[in-house]
Amino acid sequence: MGVEIKIEHLTKSFGRQTIWGDVSFTLPAGEISVMLGPSGxxxxxxxxxxIGxxxxxxxxxxxxxxxxxxxSRAELYEIRQLFxxxxxxxAMFGSMSLYDNxxxxxxxHTNKGETEIRGIVMEKMELVGLLGAETKLPGEISGGMRKRAGLARALVLDPEVLLIDEPDSGLDPVRTSFINQLFVDLNAQIDATFLIVTHDIHTARTVPDNIGLLYHRHLAMFGPREMLLSSEEPVVRQFLNAQRVGPIGMSEEKDADELAAEVGMDLPPLPPIPLxxxxxxxxxxxxxxxxxxxCRQNGIVPPPGSFTDSISPSAVGV
Structure with missing residues (x-):
């Protein structure tokens, strides 16, 4: 069972540069959350x-x-074992086999004997579909397999929180779809709290229970998936629907002239919320x-065509 993580008024700077300030949100126990945001x-x-x-x-x-x-350091060491x-x-050791990684x-971090370790390692490698590849070196396998090996290593201590940084980085769309399905299947099996950092909009629209968006040194919004996918808030709407019209530009924020040029422009309609x-x-x-x-509980009419594979439009208030 995963644990809840409650973040309140978090601020981080490097020198005079503020990275983000006054960030507050809660990662619900056992749920999958995604954190999005422009680069930087x-x-x-x-x-x-x-993770400290x-x-x-x-x-x-x-x-x-x-x-x-x-x-304290001792308390932090104990807490980190949850992750x-x-x-x-x-982050594989290049000179070590996947098994040893x-x-x-x-x-x-444990006193387990090699027999018990082997049982755990083989179980986790089977979980991520890598049985038979345990003797290979990281340089001998594809990027997708390295991601899965890294995931197996992240799972060997049976964490209650799984932090996942850009899992789609370097992967083609097909492999990204496979690893997304793997995350969903893992969450169903181990019931851990997941936080996935990604740029991939398809991942954000289809995988998580909750979505957050970091923008311009603050947290623009965090909440249930359907809340953000139906949101009219300009930054959220623009980013989650990969649109050019909105406050985000090539250098994060558009300047006054760019924004003025968009005044009166019709926004593209919100796309349907996928299953x-x-x-x-x-x-x-x-x-x-x-x-x-x-949407139903909050009186929100979702974009036309949402959820049509599973329920009728009248069931969601259309």
């Missing part, structure tokens, strides 16, 4: 802050009653909401 908005910095690799200037990160932004991390490039955390990915076995995850549930 501090998404990876946020992951490092959540970076100290915030202000604010708190509460996990099971402990504020990791202010706790598994999938780094952007897999996956076994590394068990050998470093959320389901586990491969067809059994809904514990945290998975019924399609259209958030």
């Amino acid at each position: 908005t501090g998404k990876s910095v946020l992951l490092k802050t959540l 690799l970076l100290k915030p200037d202000h604010g708190s990160v509460m996990i099971e009653g402990t504020d990791i932004a202010a706790c 598994g991390v999938l780094f952007q490039d897999g 996956v076994a590394f955390p068990l050998r470093e 959320q990915l389901e586990p491969s076995n067809g059994i809904p995850r514990r945290s998975q909401r019924r399609p259209g549930e958030w």
